[in-house]
Amino acid sequence: MPASFDYAVIRVVPRVERQEFINAGVVVFCLEMRYLDARIHLDPARLKALWPEVDVDLSGNTWKPSSASAPATHPPADCKATPARALPLAGFRRSTILQPSPSIPVSARNRLILDRLEKELLTPER
Numbered sequence: 001m002p003a004s005f006d007y008a009v010i011r012v013v014p015r016v017e018r019q020e021f022i023n024a025g026v027v028v029f030c031l032e033m034r035y036l037d038a039r040i041h042l043d044p045a046r047l048k049a050l051w052p053e054v055d056v057d058l059s060g061n062t063w064k065p066s067s068a069s070a071p072a073t074h075p076p077a078d079c080k081a082t083p084a085r086a087l088p089l090a091g092f093r094r095s096t097i098l099q100p101s102p103s104i105p106v107s108a109r110n111r112l113i114l115d116r117l118e119k120e121l122l123t124p125e126r
Contacts, residue, residue, distance in 0.1 A: 002107040005030045009101040009121055012042070014051035021099070022046045024119050028114045037114055041122035 010025035025040040047054055106113060 002109050003030050003032045005035075005106050005113050005115055006103045007106060007113075008103050010038075010040075011027045011099050011101065012047060012050075013097055013099050014047070014054065020050050022050060024098075025119055026114070027100070028117065030111075033111070035111055037111070039114060039118040039122060041118065043066075043124055046124065091119050 005028055007026055007028045009023050010027065011021040012024045013019075013021040020045065024042045025038055027036075027038040029036050
């Protein structure tokens with residue numbers, strides 16, 4: 001039976017006034033399965049296209065995939081909150097460069113939803 005997942009896309013917004021961004025990560029949360037996980041994929045060429053003077057090495061060190069790739073073994077502290085509020089992204093709102101999308105609900109049978117979202121939202125078509 002499908003479970004209710006929520007996800008948000010983490011965006012890099014180099015120049016807020018231009019309203020341009022690239023997707024750099026996706027966070028998935030499922031209250032029913034007590035699941036929280038994330039994937040990061042920062043494409044240096046796409047980032048340079050939007051922000052030529054960016055230090056890609058410095059940006060890449062900030063986005064270490066290993067820091068976000070292990071699934072949570074315990075639910076977030078506010079697990080009793082609604083799923084949209086349980087996504088731990090509130091702190092990002094203060095950043096102008098890293099911004100989360102609104103929480104998006106999706107129904108899925110298992111945790112493979114993260115693999116699908118990573119492929120659809122983070123991996124550029126070549």
